[in-house]
Amino acid sequence: MSNDKKIHRVPGGLNELQMKGRKVVKLGGRQIALFLNDMGTVYACANRCPHEGFPLVEGSLDQECILTCNWHNWKFDLDSGETLVGGDTLRGYPVEVDGYDIVLDLSDPPQQVLIENALKNLRASFDRHEYDRMAREIARLQQAGGDPLEALRRAVWWTYDHMEFGMTHAYAAAPDWLNLRKHHSMGDAGLELVGLVEPVAHMAWDTQREPVYPYTNNFLAFSPEALTEALEAGDEATAVALVRDGLRQGLGFAEFEELLTRSALAHYQDFGHSLIYIRKVGQLLEWLGNDVLEPLLLSLIRSFIYASREDLIPEFRNYQPALEEWDGQGAQTITMEELTGLTVNQALKRTCQSSAHPQAAFHALLGALAWNMAHFDLDVQNHTNRSVSHNRSWLSFTHGLTFANAVRRQCTKFPDLWPQGLLQLSCFLGRQSRYVDQQLDLTEWSVENPESFFLEEFSCLFDHGQSEYIVACHFVKTLTSVNEEFRAFPDAPWVPILLTAMNRFLNSPIKGKHVLRIARQSLSMASMGD
Template sequence: MTSTNDNWVAATTLAELSETGRKLVRLDGHQVAIFQTETGLYACNNRCPHEGFPLMEGTVSDGCVLTCNWHNWKFDLENGDTLVGGDKLRRYPVRVTDDGIVELDMTEPPQHQQRDEILSNLDEALHKNDYNRLSRELARLDMIGFDPLVAVKKAFALRMDRFEFGTTHAMPGAADWLTYRQELTDPYERLACLSEILGHIAWDSAYRPVYPFTTDVAAWSEADFSRAIEAEDENTAVSLVRGALADGMTWNDLRPAFARCAMRHYGGFGHSVIYVSKVSPLIDFLGDDALESLILPLTRHLCTVTREDLIPEFRAFHVVRKDWDDHVDREPAHREDFLGLPVARVLSRVRKSAGNPLTCYHALMEAAVWQVRHFDESVMYRTNMPIGTNVNWLDVTHAMTTAQAVRELASELPELWGDGLLQIGCFIGRNAKYVHKDGDPADYAGRSGIDWEGDSETILGDLLRDHTLYHGCTDFIEPVHRLKTISMVRSELALFPDAPWRKDMLVAVHRYVSSAFPRRRAVRVAYQSTTFVGRG
């Protein structure tokens, strides 16, 4: 068919269409389905926006309701609404000339209009935790020539007030996914990185109500912000942050205040320190205008996060930290100085060596790496265990990822080394109960067949590809934690290629990423529920 003018294209004739009431035509690279119904003529993309099945084979009812018979998605051909399903159906205006020619307006909407519609669809897909639709919307955005990073920025903005307790792993995970994406050339793998980001945001916020942030604005004061965080006064803390943003302060201006608050407590099992450290790379990717949607949830997190240093096992954190400057020493520390000790003794030993913080850091990192390499996996499978001993790979590897965040923040703000080293020490003391005391009985390093003295980038690159993008996990925390851990190892080995923990770190992360990871233990939960309730 030829174009009758700049916009309208002759598609068929009314006589041809009347024979069956529907006709498939191919125009400008599109398959278009035209329907003649009791309420009028309608044209739409033949490919269902769900999974691409032909709508020509669908059912028309109630005059203008088109049903895709593969998955029962329904579309109102009159106004374009998706009645059952998600993605919107592309429709084309129809007219009939005086001589019975059926013409379609094939004009593509302006790119900015298409972009805005795609971004407006994100909220519904995020709220319904519709991973496949999120991926399709990203693909559409890329197809019309827009950087799909705008969808990541939009997603954080749309869902920031749906995280009841503030920042989740979706935020730091996004930083690592975007960093990894830079290395990739395959378009599908690059898209998968973005899909994992949006999917994680959706997973953590789907079907949640709004937990509004105060709109009050107060003049920024780090001292007032610190006091508000300590008092768990979210409204005051948020109003101060809003004041800082209103005055044009950047993340570089605010990062020290957030870092100091995160380091003050052994909080959220190390998450606070990691979350603060990951804002900078995300801002580099998303731009300064994403700052509000990242740090308001982070402020909420700091106000609501658990403070493990207040429970008996970790109270030595503040005992040792008190009068720190009068007791800190430069006694050389080695891995063995920290292994096998309870928390209080580890922290006491940290103080003896913290006068040379980077040396102490290396000794603690080496101890953390050794524990991961020698983690006793059987604890993940035991049934008759108290709730407090529910540990898995995430618990033991968190010592390593927190250590990296500590190093990054304390290198910028040296006064934070003390708090940071003690946080790493808390992990070492806690994890001492969950390792093989006499080494690795399975000899993972020996039987793996890997040349651990070889190129670490080759070893880690294979892990990244096989266990992050191609993970096959049903949740998001497991693959993102693998990504976070492998990324941490790559970063630390690049910075310290001759570190004494190099080989152990490669073996440790390879063992972790390649191992089974039982996230839910039905009988253990039943046992713990029964024994807990039975105590009265």
């Protein structure tokens, strides 16, 4: 990007304009549209409409110098440079008339101005979740020489206090999109852009039309014990005030990670999201740096405050007793085959029996979770006439794998937490067992060559075609977790079934909306007088 003056003369240009009213000139590799209005003023602007690039010289210019692009009716005020209808800004150029020559100044604004303009325009498109325009503005940011990751940093700041219940998968999937961008785009600029636009747009979607849900600005003297207590009590104001003080003292994410991991695993909660999110926030900070430590940490804290407590519902009431019974002496070997088909209580009991060998239990549980996912009964996904308690989707299974990945990572760091991690994996496993089809023939889903499989599936994510962010982000999150487990244990006995499960998930139909199911379940609820 050069700030050199770029002055171009169009000899006799005014003559032509006086005859035709408009013309296109090609100068310095650009197409410039020139217009002459009834008052004798000459205007110059980019000929390519900033919307989809159609030629503005074909547009309609009215008495007020409003130029309408007739392809989609966007309107540009050539005097003020404003876009009156539409989105993106039209580039205009200063003009002087010298006799019958037209002199154009095509100099670029300073780089920093272009970067800030792109970010300002990204914000405008972000607020309205205009996907295409967000892509264009991020492309312009890159074109201006800006750091493309700045789009994500800004998006985090724009959204963290618009998430009523704390962080969502929009943040959690962001590091996986960035990894995909880095490792699988093969230098293709289009693929690289996907890896940025998807997480930014997901953040826009999750917060569209949401008001600000403010965090307290108070400070309270930080201590790990006080923060743990506030999280346990579900006291957001105290927790945030403590975190703010910790940040003021210069604490980084590493100083919060252990206590957050302990809090996340203190209960079987939020179907594993709390633990998954810790890891994802850590990874996103590695990408974006500490500029976004505060918003990410606060939104993570809020997600803990609002986490659901599954260990308090009857289905999982034996989780806590099992944890109390865990003595690290259970010496029975355990395999994935033994665990498949077990209920929650059976899985908890069986896992306790191998408490002396947490790593072995982890492998067995991961294998059994993969088996369940591979055998997910799609009739359950598609049902229209069962009760709400039978609503299950692919995501009920993918979370088992992403949670397992998070358990292995975090419990390897803090090994005394293996009992919680493994027993919570047992809860995941037992919960799924009613929704599998044991007779399913998986032949068509088996994966012969893991390397080719990962290569192809990661590549496919760049053009996933899913309209719902929640589906696309689970594709990338789950494939990333599965890839990590495969890389860590390429010869594990669960590898074939894990890849089979993943292959079936990525390539099976996903029912996007349960119109009839919701109607029937609503009628049922209403008939009960609720």
